[in-house]
Amino acid sequence: MTQPVYVGIDVGGTNLRSASFIGHSATPARKRKVPSRQPATHETILADLAQAVESVLPPGISHPAAVGVAIPGPVNPRTGVVVIATNLKGWENLPLGPRLSEKLGCPVVVGNDANLAAVGEWKFGAASGYHDVLFLTVSTGIGGGVILDDRLLLGVNGLAAEVGHIQVEPDGEPCNCGQRGCLETVAAGPAIARHAIAQLQTGAAHESALRAFNDGDVSRLTTVQIGQAAAAGDSFAQEQIRGSGRRIGRAIASMLALYNPAVVVVGGGVSFTGDLFMAPLREAVAASGLPESYWKGMPIVPAALGDDAGLIGAAAAAMGSA
């Protein structure tokens, strides 16, 4: 008997990635990465996605059992319509689920990429075996996904678990979302760079190897450079990463009161700095004052699937649909 083949697609602003999975495995059989086509129309998008599926099917397989697609933006979970895809033009209001399903002749699940990354970590990664999961991904922005009682929380419009947009500073800096002082504005990658630059520009006392980067122009410092300097032992750079961990840990405490998960998984570029980021994050949760019943013994762990979380999660959602 032939095992079913599932295909996951991860749509990004730069690349369109796809991979096939045989049976209920999280190890890709074939993977493909091509640049995202821009500009795009609904027709070119559907053609590109069909191609992304067909080109990763194993030899002798003409049809997948089901396909999952991770989108960098809001998706209506009931209808499979993409509202917008961040940094991609032409995706607005695309009825992707029904149109691609018709084209491919199989079920197609469409979801927000952070939500599907949460599904990936839950089914095959750091939250495997848990029923109640809070997942955050911290990089240029902060996204997330929540599974409670073995179900992904979607909300009425598929907009639940926007964990980067909980307000943590009542009169903080403006956020892209329109609010002020969102977690994303105070703790994501760009905020780390912004805080570091502001301190280096105003505080002569801050000694740091970062002052030598970019020909001494501290205004051009990037989060990646701060991560590099931190890894090399620069204490000022390390303190910037720790600060982000503490701010995120404090916000996680509020989210524990709202979701009461059994495990918290943190992914994204910033989490790759390891304990430098995760240790102060965990300490901030413990120091929040939140009753121990919410956090004592609850693991707060780094994500296990790295950049593949969305791809694997999209396939996992497909596995659940067929």
Place this chain on the structure above:
Amino acid sequence: MTQPVYVGIDVGGTNLRSASFIGHSATPARKRKVPSRQPATHETILADLAQAVESVLPPGISHPAAVGVAIPGPVNPRTGVVVIATNLKGWENLPLGPRLSEKLGCPVVVGNDANLAAVGEWKFGAASGYHDVLFLTVSTGIGGGVILDDRLLLGVNGLAAEVGHIQVEPDGEPCNCGQRGCLETVAAGPAIARHAIAQLQTGAAHESALRAFNDGDVSRLTTVQIGQAAAAGDSFAQEQIRGSGRRIGRAIASMLALYNPAVVVVGGGVSFTGDLFMAPLREAVAASGLPESYWKGMPIVPAALGDDAGLIGAAAAAMGSA
């Protein structure tokens, strides 16, 4: 054919209330209210609850189809064990679900009272017909319950949706829960009184009828008195209620990003002041900057069941179990 009879019990620090419901109706057939016995033991509690059930059964009915019990504190949703009941001694670690079920010979559902009030409003009240509901109750404390995709969010230990304990002021006043600056500490009934007293004590410019209450001792002002003065048209008192509405509205915006409900229901004593409280609450949500997709056209409505929400919700949970 006889319709099934369900019994709801609402356990409070002052009173033990119970009511029977015939079929899937929210209109009590018989109601009873007796003082909560204190001190209590597991044995007296079980005897009192059995009595609370039997005394409201309609004539000729010897057994209910199922019973629901609302507890003022955390309950393990998997095991039906009461962790603690606020202001009631002797309830600690009571395996209420299994013990009462054995005693009565029918299914017994045990839940947190705010969670079950949310269920009541969802099944029979202001959120009837919706699938995604955020419910808050604002009185001495702030509690809540969330239904997403027709399921009550419980979390791994039944501690989800503690909406009063989202942190809204990073360095705010200490909260009973152990954190600082929780929504409850800045916007619940006692906070309204505290803010008003502080302003009257320090700001001679604040003219208010409240200065005449309690023989002129403003330190003894209560939230109920502020509500009375507001209803009578005192503008200072009204501004206190509005301030609570604004603070709660601001926190609701963060919760919309986390839960994405289709409707928000606000109950509890403070909400009984009507539009004085609800209008600034709604305005704060709209002014938060949160994308319109979260709140445009989403109703934010007062609760419909008043003090009976927990009682009706407990019965509704029983109806769902049998």
